[in-house]
Amino acid sequence: MSTKFENISYRIRRFDPERDxxxxxxxxxxxxxxxxxxxxxxxxxxxxHSPTLAWRSSCRMGVCGSCGMLINGKPRxxxxxxxxxxxxxxxxxxxxxxxDIVRDLVPELAPMFASHQALMPYVIREDVEERxxxxxxxxxxxxxxxxxxxxxxxxxxxxxxxACPTFATDALYSGxxxxxxxxxxxxDTRDGGFAARKQMLVGEPGPWRCHYAGECSRVCxxxxxxxxxxxxxxxxxxxxYLGLHKTKCPANVAGKPTDGKRRDNIPEAPPHTV
Amino acid sequence: MLDSKSHPNRLGIWGWLGGGRWxxxxxxxxxxxxxxxxxxxxxxxxxxxTSGRAFSAAAWTRAMSQVSGPFFxxxxxxxxxxxxxxxxxxxxxxxxxxxxxxGKPIEPVYPYRTSVDVQRPLALAALAxxxxxxxxxxxxxxxx
Ligand code: FES
Numbered sequence: 174m175s176t177k178f179e180n181i182s183y184r185i186r187r188f189d190p191e192r193d194x195x196x197x198x199x200x201x202x203x204x205x206x207x208x209x210x211x212x213x214x215x216x217x218x219x220x221x222h223s224p225t226l227a228w229r230s231s232c233r234m235g236v237c238g239s240c241g242m243l244i245n246g247k248p249r250x251x252x253x254x255x256x257x258x259x260x261x262x263x264x265x266x267x268x269x270x271x272x273d274i275v276r277d278l279v280p281e282l283a284p285m286f287a288s289h290q291a292l293m294p295y296v297i298r299e300d301v302e303e304r305x306x307x308x309x310x311x312x313x314x315x316x317x318x319x320x321x322x323x324x325x326x327x328x329x330x331x332x333x334x335x336a337c338p339t340f341a342t343d344a345l346y347s348g349x350x351x352x353x354x355x356x357x358x359x360x361d362t363r364d365g366g367f368a369a370r371k372q373m374l375v376g377e378p379g380p381w382r383c384h385y386a387g388e389c390s391r392v393c394x395x396x397x398x399x400x401x402x403x404x405x406x407x408x409x410x411x412x413x414y415l416g417l418h419k420t421k422c423p424a425n426v427a428g429k430p431t432d433g434k435r436r437d438n439i440p441e442a443p444p445h446t447v
Numbered sequence: 448m449l450d451s452k453s454h455p456n457r458l459g460i461w462g463w464l465g466g467g468r469w470x471x472x473x474x475x476x477x478x479x480x481x482x483x484x485x486x487x488x489x490x491x492x493x494x495x496x497t498s499g500r501a502f503s504a505a506a507w508t509r510a511m512s513q514v515s516g517p518f519f520x521x522x523x524x525x526x527x528x529x530x531x532x533x534x535x536x537x538x539x540x541x542x543x544x545x546x547x548x549x550g551k552p553i554e555p556v557y558p559y560r561t562s563v564d565v566q567r568p569l570a571l572a573a574l575a576x577x578x579x580x581x582x583x584x585x586x587x588x589x590x591x
Contacts, residue, residue, distance in 0.1 A: 188454055190452040190453065190454070191452075193454075195454065196454060196456075268456060269456075270456055270457070270458045270462070271456065271457050271458055271462065272456060273453035273454060273455055273456055274453055274454040274455075274456050275453050280456070281453045319551075319552060319553075319554075320552055321552065322552065322554065323552040323553055323554065323555055324552065326555055336469075337462075338458075338462045338463045338473060338476060338477070340462075341457060341458035341459060341460075341461070341462020341463070342457075342458075342459055342460060342462060342463070344457065360552075383544075384476055384479065384480075384540060384544070385472060385476065385540060385543050385544060385566075386469075386472055386473040386475075386476035386477075387470060387472035387473065387561070387562070387563035388469060388470065388472075388473055390561035390562055390563050391469075391470050391561065391563055393559070393561075395555060396555025396556070396557065396559030396561070397555065398552075398555070398559075398561045398562050400549070400561070400562055400563065401549045401550065401552065401561070401562035402552075404543055404544055404545070404546045404549045404562070405546045405549070405552075407544050407545065407546065408545050408546030409546075411545060
């Protein structure tokens with residue numbers, strides 16, 4: 174889009190549960206400034222036209238994951254999307270599909286978090302005492318970290334769930350975010366929860382409903398690639414079925430260093446200022 | 448779940464196609480499902496028609512004459528095209544779903560290169576093989 178525009182149109186899907194029986198579209202004109210994000214435009218709409226407009230946002234820097242919306246037909250973060258990159262002078266904003274609408278652009282994400290929780294997205298170990306009250310860190314090499322690091326960048330914005338065609342027709346399917354996060358923990362060498370999670374991955378909620386439309390990975394604003402995680406998880410489950418799954422014992426606790434010496438070329442910390 | 452008067456917004460079947468701003472793999476996904484349903488319908492019809500032979504030779508001849516018109520010839524041709532796509536794309540999906548051709552986990556650095564890009568050559572190769580198979584079948588089906 175040429176940045177010569179002075180004004181920009183916002184077409185917004187509105188829904189007020191107290192008044193409306195179904196969502197409807199409303200259009201607003203707001204002043205455009207170069208570099209403006211979709212989120213900044215929404216603030217302008219609220220300020221100039223409709224103070225009741227509701228959405229979620231917090232960090233405005235693509236970190237908290239609360240501003241996922243359907244923007245010009247694609248699930249994206251409003252704070253992470255510049256109007257200039259949409260190549261249109263009309264910004265069409267709707268709530269993320271595949272989630273119920275609470276109000277205007279606010280989706281009901283609770284079912285997604287329920288599926289996420291059901292797949293136990295945390296380190297599971299038999300030495301519960303060590304896990305809850307760690308005495309030291311667990312051994313993990315940089316190479317082992319690479320097996321799951323990419324999947325830790327997930328901010329749970331729900332864009333992948335909104336883009337997934339399987340989740341669009343099957344409410345029982347866990348969806349890309351919860352499954353990707355289950356794989357993140359399955360492939361963490363500190364974790365021993367593969368067998369427990371496997372029980373939850375049987376049938377409809379599990380990864381077998383994914384047939385690689387790849388949309389979750391394409392829309393993910395953090396490059397997490399949930400589709401990759403799901404396919405790698407399927408491989409692990411098939412290997413497990415064939416008895417070929419490498420059962421790694423959860424990483425051991427590293428012993429406290431005993432012979433550590435401070436190097437003499439490290440200067441002392443400056444004195445406290447407050 | 449929270450108790451709110453929320454409005455349902457699940458896309459349903461429309462979600463298979465989305466708003467038309469999607470990648471080629473989504474359309475392969477949808478086509479794979481549609482051709483699968485088409486092949487299933489064909490198999491059911493096939494079983495019904497051929498089971499006539501269990502009753503008598505005359506019933507078999509009658510059933511065969513009913514499915515020998517140009518309408519069924521075109522139908523058979525469409526079944527063949529669906530088979531070409533479904534079989535070859537199915538092999539691609541089998542490979543991808545076993546974690547081959549999607550690459551290893553990487554550090555996500557913008558602009559992100561996802562597993563969809565990594566397996567794209569496989570998707571294109573599968574389409575090319577399905578196309579070649581369809582051309583060979585078309586020539587042999589319609590040349591006599
Ligand atoms: S406001 Fe935090 S990700 Fe957009």
